[in-house]
Amino acid sequence: MILESLLWPTGSLWTSAGLGLGLVLLAYITASTIASWHRLRHIPGPPGTGFSKWWMLRNTLGGNMHLATKAACREYGPLVRLGPNQLVTNDPDVLRRLWAVRSPYKKGPFYEAVRFNPERDNLISMRNDALHTELRAKMAPGYGGKDNESLEATMDKEILVFVDLIERKYISTDSEYRPVDLARKVQYLTLDVITALAFSKRFGYTEQDTDLYSYIKITEDSMPMMMFLSIFPWLAKVLQSPVCRRLLPSEKDLVGFGRFIAVAKQVVGDRLASDQPHRRDMLGSFLAHGLTREEAEGETLLQIIAGSDTTATALRTTMLYLMSSPASYRRLADEIRTAASEGRISSPVVTDAEARELPYLQAVIKEGLRINPPVAGTMDVVVPEGGDVICGYPVPAGTEIGCSEFGAQTLSSVFGPDADVFRPERWLEAEEQSHSEKGGDRLKQMINTWNLVFKYGKWQCLGKEVALIELNKVFVELLRRYDFTLVNPSKPWHSINAGIFIQSDLYTKITRAGPAKA
Known part of the structure; x- marks a missing residue:
């Protein structure tokens, strides 16, 4: 019986193991979420956008993302946080710099969908x-x-x-x-x-x-x-x-x-x-x-x-x-x-x-x-290695920055x-x-x-x-x-x-x- 219990854990042991793994996963998700929020915490945006993409999802599925980003830029300024790693700007000078022929910025994951x-x-x-x-x-x-x-x-x-x-x-x-x-x-x-x-x-x-x-x-x-x-x-x-x-x-x-x-x-x-x-x-x-x-x-x-x-x-x-x-x-x-x-x-x-x-x-x-x-997707680009300063805010490398065309x-x-x-x-x-x-x-x-x-x-x-x-x-x-x-x-x-x-x-x-x- 002792050998059998060692080879085949009892139900309580499985429960404990599962609970332990669940706590580890929860701790990992919590730590990752806090780290993600902390990374761009200095950039303003609608409530909750630093923790999830819910704001983006809600406005996208509602068919009014173009108006939502325009309103967000008017409320929070020319650079706004929309998600854990997503920003948007309505500043024409910034957009020209990001999209310039010799710009080090690259297209972001947004383009996988098109x-x-x-x-x-x-x-x-x-x-x-x-x-x-x-x-x-x-x-x-x-x-x-x-x-x-x-x-x-x-x-x-x-x-x-x-x-x-x-x-x-x-x-x-x-x-x-x-x-x-x-x-x-x-x-x-x-x-x-x-x-x-x-x-x-x-x-x-x-x-x-x-x-x-x-x-x-x-x-x-x-x-x-x-x-x-x-x-x-x-x-x-x-x-x-x-x-x-x-x-x-x-x-x-x-x-x-x-x-x-x-x-x-x-x-x-x-x-x-x-x-x-x-x-x-x-x-x-x-x-x-x-x-x-x-x-x-x-x-x-x-x-x-x-x-x-x-x-x-x-x-x-x-x-x-x-x-x-x-x-x-x-x-x-x-x-x-x-x-x-x-x-x-x-x-x-x-x-x-x-x-x-x-x-x-x-x-x-x-x-x-x-x-x-006629085109009003955010069309995100990615901040290059070394980061950048945009609209007065330091922005770390890897951050995705989109365009509010209606805002601009x-x-x-x-x-x-x-x-x-x-x-x-x-x-x-x-x-x-x-x-x-x-x-x-x-x-x-x-x-x-x-x-x-x-x-x-x-x-x-x-x-x-x-x-x-x-x-x-x-x-x-x-x-x-x-x-x-x-x-x-x-x-x-x-x-x-x-x-x-x-x-x-x-x-x-x-x-x-x-x-x-x-």
Whole structure:
């Protein structure tokens, strides 16, 4: 019996052993939590953020992380603690320093969650600076006019298809009322534009007026999970492992995101097998400048997601603010219609150069992007070895620092006391004052801060100019032809943030445009 008791401990011994292990684990967790809190204890933030990620999780799942970080920066200052190892800043000068070309800062674990294809990194998710720089250099020419001479003509064609959709189905008259979810239709347009630009193969969302392959629905359903994974990056690595990969979208799927993985592979494969793999579009440019088949597949997929969702957000958000601001709407409509009647803009579609000569249009586009930046994830970077001093606070190496884009774009010190208000005139006023030394500094500061909407330095958005060309053309062609009215101003739409924005139910009445104001 004695030998048996030694070999096989009694129940009380197992209980004691388990209790001991539990106490050791509890002590370890407690010590780790206290050490983590102590490390950044000098940096202010909402209660409890030094001990857990609950504040981040709650606001992320609520779809309002962009507003929560903006409010936190206003309450606690330009550098705020959001989690045990997470900070956020709204200081434009700091953000430019963190994102500069020669900055020693690297992308943080946040980016593990935005590997759209679990098998490989894309330009956004890639955290190795050397590889990122090399890939970016190969892709940059594809976003410029030299390698894509038909860029404007391709956009023009898609915009006219969109106009045709409105003409066929959504014009309201005195006898017919045809409300339309403008948020969804605009995304059909941006999807067709980016697919036509990327690989000369449009999907036909606008013509068919439907969510082909349920791509939009499934993508919108999956984005909140992606943001959840950005808070717990280790989970993203688990899901992307070979064991769990079957749970993620696959090229074998007939609908949703997986369908686009399959389409990207097919398009790249067909192009490489063709007689003209380097034709003058984005995909041809990528291949001509050395992208491998796998890289081209990944970046084509990235273009569809990043190029369509963000531009759609800029279009529908700015349209909502215009419809909610009668004076701004009327001024822009009059500028466009007067230019059309005087022959200063081309028909049937304005050129980018002509649109850039319309000052109020440019002010509206800047203001729309400023008041609601299309990308609003924190996009954390990691403090390099040796630590740093940020906003006057010493910050140890390894700390993750994110961006409050909404906070930066509504700084009263940059944009004036009414920075929370959609008022395009602020850009014209700054331009008029720019002749004085003080006014010039103000305009420069506004533009430098606004440019952060597209990030900066080594991570600046390659599609910036393409997006601005599209915005120029679409706003002119819509307001040249039509007038837009909100169906329900008290609840104009549904909008949540999941890194990018998920927006729907922007129900609008579209009527034919009236004459320009004399």
